[in-house]
Amino acid sequence: MAGGALFRAQCATCHGADGKGILSIDAPDLTLMWGRDGVNDEYVFNVVRDGIPGSIMPPHGFGETEIWMLVAFMASLVEFGGDADFMGDAGNGRRLFAENCAECHRAGEEAGGVLGPSLTGITLRRAPDALVQSIREPSGRIERGFRPVTVETGIGESVTGVLKNEDAFSLQLVTEDQSLRAFHRIGVRQITRLGESLMPVFSEADLDADELADLLAFLHGNQ
Ligand code: HEC
Numbered sequence: 001m002a003g004g005a006l007f008r009a010q011c012a013t014c015h016g017a018d019g020k021g022i023l024s025i026d027a028p029d030l031t032l033m034w035g036r037d038g039v040n041d042e043y044v045f046n047v048v049r050d051g052i053p054g055s056i057m058p059p060h061g062f063g064e065t066e067i068w069m070l071v072a073f074m075a076s077l078v079e080f081g082g083d084a085d086f087m088g089d090a091g092n093g094r095r096l097f098a099e100n101c102a103e104c105h106r107a108g109e110e111a112g113g114v115l116g117p118s119l120t121g122i123t124l125r126r127a128p129d130a131l132v133q134s135i136r137e138p139s140g141r142i143e144r145g146f147r148p149v150t151v152e153t154g155i156g157e158s159v160t161g162v163l164k165n166e167d168a169f170s171l172q173l174v175t176e177d178q179s180l181r182a183f184h185r186i187g188v189r190q191i192t193r194l195g196e197s198l199m200p201v202f203s204e205a206d207l208d209a210d211e212l213a214d215l216l217a218f219l220h221g222n223q
């Protein structure tokens, strides 16, 4: 993986080839940062680009693509709890998924919507705590490709959805009713970037801890 090669060349001298740090150098274990408040892909991207002033963590002049590859590589270094972390009732999880989540997500063979990312194999990419956080506080960390926006067109139409792509001339959304729409910038009056995820918050009252464990067990079985 290109991100891995870059990491070994540019970062391993301080953070170790496995990202877990080197005893003789005071650089953090990068596998532990993900669960921390405020740490998301954007944060990591910015740290790599800008460095950390006042520390030996240097800024890096890579292109955006390289930095995103590094971010993905660092995410892939995380060791998740084994199957023991997913001991809920997967059968009940499947039912809860169909009722609460499938409107916007797919998982494995389960049919579902496309407003949110596919959750197939998600328990291999993200730690259980981080998943719980995404379900309890969806706005805390919003993936690229799923950022919410409202587009107002010159003819007075207003469309909300998640931003898939944008360039100098056009942008593409998956709208709230889950259709793909493309807009020419010339016909767009205003684009508002929304702070709140289009995913609803699931509080304790909506899904208690046992139900969350069941959902995670179901997702773990859908790789
Ligand atoms: C010269 C040593 C050095 C190099 C090279 C280096 N880092 Fe760091 N890095 C550090 C140190 C030290 C910190 C902690 C700084 C602080 O918080 O005061 C850090 C912090 C970080 C953090 C934030 C960790 C957290 O818990 O918030 C990330 C992410 C990171 N580095 C990624 C990288 C990547 C990716 C590269 C290569 C492109 C890289 N670093 C290269 C020394 C280095």
Ligand code: HEC
Residues within 6 Å of the ligand: 097, 100, 101, 102, 103, 104, 105, 115, 116, 117, 119, 122, 126, 131, 134, 135, 138, 139, 141, 142, 143, 146, 147, 162, 197, 198, 199, 200, 202, 215
């Ligand atoms: C109305 C649509 C909608 C519903 C219903 C919904 N989600 Fe989401 N979900 C999203 C969107 C949009 C995102 C991407 C933005 C974000 O991260 O908040 C997302 C993101 C996520 C993520 C983060 C994925 C990642 O790659 O990091 C997880 C985990 C998740 N949802 C789980 C669930 C679960 C479990 C349920 C059911 C209990 C659920 N979602 C219900 C729309 C929805």
